[in-house]
Amino acid sequence: MSIQTTDQGDQSIVAAEDSTELAVLYGSQTGNAEYLAHEIQGKASAEGHQVTVSSLDDWLRSGPRQLHRLLVVTSTHDNGHMPDNAAEFWDWLNLLGPGALNGLPYAVLSIGDSMYEDFCKAGHDIDTRLEQLGAVRVVPSIDCDVDFEFTAEKWAAPAVRELLAAAPRPAVAPMIHLLGSAEPDTTARGAERIHTARIVASRPLSAPGSAKQVMHYELAFDDGTFEYEPGDSIAVSIANSDTLVNEWLAVFDGGGLARHHDQPLRTLLKHEVELRLPHPGLIVGLARRRPDSAAILRIIALMQSGDRAQLDSWLGDRDVLDVLTDLDCLDLPIEEIVPELGRLQRRDYSISSSPLRDSGRVHITVSGVEYAGRRGTYRGAATDFLAERARDGRAFQVQRVPAHEFRLPADAVPIIMIGPGVGVAPFRAFLRHRAALGAPGRNWLFFGDQHRQLDWLYEDEFRQLTEHGLLTRLDVAFSRDQEAKRYVQHEMLANAAEIRSWIAAGAYVFVCGDKAQMAPDVDRAMAVILAGGDATESAGQQALASLKNSARYVKDVY
Numbered sequence: 435m436s437i438q439t440t441d442q443g444d445q446s447i448v449a450a451e452d453s454t455e456l457a458v459l460y461g462s463q464t465g466n467a468e469y470l471a472h473e474i475q476g477k478a479s480a481e482g483h484q485v486t487v488s489s490l491d492d493w494l495r496s497g498p499r500q501l502h503r504l505l506v507v508t509s510t511h512d513n514g515h516m517p518d519n520a521a522e523f524w525d526w527l528n529l530l531g532p533g534a535l536n537g538l539p540y541a542v543l544s545i546g547d548s549m550y551e552d553f554c555k556a557g558h559d560i561d562t563r564l565e566q567l568g569a570v571r572v573v574p575s576i577d578c579d580v581d582f583e584f585t586a587e588k589w590a591a592p593a594v595r596e597l598l599a600a601a602p603r604p605a606v607a608p609m610i611h612l613l614g615s616a617e618p619d620t621t622a623r624g625a626e627r628i629h630t631a632r633i634v635a636s637r638p639l640s641a642p643g644s645a646k647q648v649m650h651y652e653l654a655f656d657d658g659t660f661e662y663e664p665g666d667s668i669a670v671s672i673a674n675s676d677t678l679v680n681e682w683l684a685v686f687d688g689g690g691l692a693r694h695h696d697q698p699l700r701t702l703l704k705h706e707v708e709l710r711l712p713h714p715g716l717i718v719g720l721a722r723r724r725p726d727s728a729a730i731l732r733i734i735a736l737m738q739s740g741d742r743a744q745l746d747s748w749l750g751d752r753d754v755l756d757v758l759t760d761l762d763c764l765d766l767p768i769e770e771i772v773p774e775l776g777r778l779q780r781r782d783y784s785i786s787s788s789p790l791r792d793s794g795r796v797h798i799t800v801s802g803v804e805y806a807g808r809r810g811t812y813r814g815a816a817t818d819f820l821a822e823r824a825r826d827g828r829a830f831q832v833q834r835v836p837a838h839e840f841r842l843p844a845d846a847v848p849i850i851m852i853g854p855g856v857g858v859a860p861f862r863a864f865l866r867h868r869a870a871l872g873a874p875g876r877n878w879l880f881f882g883d884q885h886r887q888l889d890w891l892y893e894d895e896f897r898q899l900t901e902h903g904l905l906t907r908l909d910v911a912f913s914r915d916q917e918a919k920r921y922v923q924h925e926m927l928a929n930a931a932e933i934r935s936w937i938a939a940g941a942y943v944f945v946c947g948d949k950a951q952m953a954p955d956v957d958r959a960m961a962v963i964l965a966g967g968d969a970t971e972s973a974g975q976q977a978l979a980s981l982k983n984s985a986r987y988v989k990d991v992y
């Protein structure tokens with residue numbers, strides 16, 4: 435997709451009729467900012483205002499729109515970067531010329547985690563850029579930490595009041611033309627090209643009996659080469675399974691003939707909306723349609739309590755259809771439900787191959803999602819999609835997702851890689867690449883999973899690399915093979931002195947995999963290791979921060 439902006443100042447073309455008083459646009463990776471945005475919109479709408487809500491990128495992609503007043507709610511991810519659904523909006527802001535948003539009243543609510551050096555950076559960047567473009571900040575922007583609920587709520591009511599009281603940006607706007615196919619998934623991320631891929635080889639990596647179903651897939655490309663570097667990911671445009679789409683059509687349109695706007699409902703359900711994972715915005719949307727429903731209000735109260743764990747436990751084994759069923763919303767017309775559904779997102783996978791070693795093919799390492807749901811066994815949309823494409827060989831669209839800092843350093847520099855589970859994927863790429871280059875740098879891999887016999891992904895390959903001397907050290911931790919749980923951080927701590935000596939020799943440290951538990955545990959272990967025997971914990975934190983600031987402690991966690 436290319437973005438073309440024509441700012442014509444006061445002579446701008448007037449965009450289509452748009453009665454929106456306030457646009458609440460969010461950037462959100464895991465749903466927190468999205469939830470807050472829906473909350474803010476819900477409250478303002480209840481007071482009778484015309485308020486729209488969408489992700490920053492969806493707003494941008496939705497074609498020419500005017501912005502009269504803007505409230506941005508965004509999180510920060512990937513160590514200071516925009517959430518995925520704000521990245522194109524950010525690119526667009528940077529394309530605009532000076533004064534392009536003159537007079538636009540705006541406010542920015544940032545959420546983040548003060549444990550990160552780049553606390554709330556995405557929000558700060560957007561705030562600064564909006565100001566540079568001539569937009570007018572109506573209230574001071576706010577940064578909210580992990581306990582964002584209360585602070586955000588206190589800030590939001592007056593912010594919305596001030597925004598609505600401000601003179602709207604006149605009904606002229608820089609026109610935005612998004613050029614590209616109407617297909618839902620063909621929109622490019624940045625300037626990356628869309629490729630057509632097929633799965634040409636696949637094999638299970640976890641053994642029968644494992645709690646996980648990890649697959650190795652190899653992709654070939656119909657349209658020439660797919661250029662990438664180790665550390666990059668690949669975004670796969672997925673579709674919902676026919677089985678799931680048929681379940682929806684059985685409920686909302688027996689014959690499958692209904693249309694939503696101009697397209698058949700079947701197409702929309704298949705390609706555009708998330709049907710498996712319910713998102714907080716769905717509940718807020720349903721509450722708007724059914725303000726008196728006790729069942730919905732109970733879940734809203736759960737969301738407002740800020741207890742994400744409780745909300746997750748309610749959502750637990752429910753998919754979107756289960757949520758609609760359990761909240762008595764199956765009688766709502768499908769036209770009212772569709773706008774509340776999340777957009778079916780492309781799925782990003784770390785590439786586990788090397789462009790030097792695996793000519794023309796891209797390997798990915800995918801952990802399948804399968805669980806007992808309310809209507810039988812549920813599989814994640816991407817799990818189903820990839821398994822189906824591996825069977826039928828049909829083509830699908832993919833795009834490169836370039837890494838920011840997650841890149842191999844110079845050939846002679848030692849690297850320490852911490853990648854339990856499928857977090858090992860980019861490290862397989864690193865090692866294959868270094869092997870192909872004959873890079874002299876030392877390599878140390880920490881791998882972990884549940885059981886040695888069932889879950890040691892790519893065991894043969896890593897053993898071979900060790901025998902050939904490319905993998906200088908391989909340390910593994912299998913958590914459930916003994917009484918006391920043992921994880922990668924325990925292996926790291928057991929090798930503290932050696933890790934310190936590698937770092938003193940200039941080693942880069944990479945961490946990939948689970949963000950919820952593994953990454954914080956590894957952070958803590960690393961701080962202890964860096965602190966050394968007698969130094970204080972805060973000295974360790976400082977050493978870790980300085981390693982990170984020099985881009986020598988790099989994470990890709992999800």
Ligand SMILES: Cc1cc2nc3c(=O)[nH]c(=O)nc-3n(C[C@H](O)[C@H](O)[C@H](O)COP(=O)(O)O)c2cc1C
Nearest residue numbers: 462463464465466467509512513514546547553554
């Ligand atoms: C991988 C990852 C990287 C993050 N990086 C940052 C960061 O650099 N700065 C920050 O303030 N918060 C960071 N956070 C914290 C998130 O911004 C925070 O969890 C926020 O509540 C997520 O909101 P969301 O669900 O809307 O994406 C990071 C979180 C994750 C998981």
